[in-house]
Amino acid sequence: MRKNGSRLISIGQYRLTDLFLFAVILIVAELLAFYAPRLFPNNADFVFSLMVPIVLLVMMRWGWPSVFYAVGDGLLVCLLNMGNENFNNSLFGVYVIGNAFIALLLIMTKFPGKERIAGKWYFSVLFVVAGWLAVFLGRACAGACFGLGFVNVLQSQLWDLLSLAVGIALILILRRLDGMFEDQKHYLLRVEKEKREKMKRDTFGDEPVEIDEESLSILNKRDNDLY
Numbered sequence: 001m002r003k004n005g006s007r008l009i010s011i012g013q014y015r016l017t018d019l020f021l022f023a024v025i026l027i028v029a030e031l032l033a034f035y036a037p038r039l040f041p042n043n044a045d046f047v048f049s050l051m052v053p054i055v056l057l058v059m060m061r062w063g064w065p066s067v068f069y070a071v072g073d074g075l076l077v078c079l080l081n082m083g084n085e086n087f088n089n090s091l092f093g094v095y096v097i098g099n100a101f102i103a104l105l106l107i108m109t110k111f112p113g114k115e116r117i118a119g120k121w122y123f124s125v126l127f128v129v130a131g132w133l134a135v136f137l138g139r140a141c142a143g144a145c146f147g148l149g150f151v152n153v154l155q156s157q158l159w160d161l162l163s164l165a166v167g168i169a170l171i172l173i174l175r176r177l178d179g180m181f182e183d184q185k186h187y188l189l190r191v192e193k194e195k196r197e198k199m200k201r202d203t204f205g206d207e208p209v210e211i212d213e214e215s216l217s218i219l220n221k222r223d224n225d226l227y
Contacts, residue, residue, distance in 0.1 A: 052167045055073070074092075
């Protein structure tokens with residue numbers, strides 16, 4: 001369907017496209033995190049994961065589908081590490097189930113709500129910290145269930161503190177971009193409302209015009225000259 005030469009798409013199509021793009025971004029980010037130590041072995045200690053901030057972005061934009069991103073990321077990490085001699089099949093449960101614990105953050109999107117999370121920087125930081133902790137503790141709980149030990153898994157995940165710091169910085173930057181860290185249905189409605197208000201101003205010419213005092217005095221002088 002076309003209007004004024006532009007193609008209109010449904011919310012469903014927009015949502016599918018948006019989710020696909022973020023899936024690609026997540027896969028690329030995880031592949032870079034995996035291969036970076038091999039390409040730059042001297043900087044291997046500085047590798048970090050962008051899983052938590054990307055999943056939280058999707059959660060803010062579309063809600064529950066973000067959980068599949070977390071689970072898929074855990075599966076991808078395990079598949080990439082299967083060739084590692086230290087890899088244990090139990091890690092599938094640790095990463096897949098542990099990552100799924102980020103679903104607890106769906107509660108936070110209801111209370112205090114997405115608008116407050118996006119509107120206040122400290123709520124945005126709390127959102128990322130809570131998401132990281134949910135995954136961190138979720139993996140440890142899954143590790144205990146699969147016989148790897150709760151404490152052992154916690155210790156093995158301590159390197160992920162860098163991921164937390166990077167995640168906080170990334171969200172604080174992206175939340176400043178219009179519509180990025182916002183429920184997309186609310187964003188589309190807001191944009192449509194602003195567009196309609198602009199059209200009304202253009203139609204009725206009720207856009208306010210500022211006139212300085214000098215211009216006003218000239219106008220008054222010209223009016224007086226008529227008499």
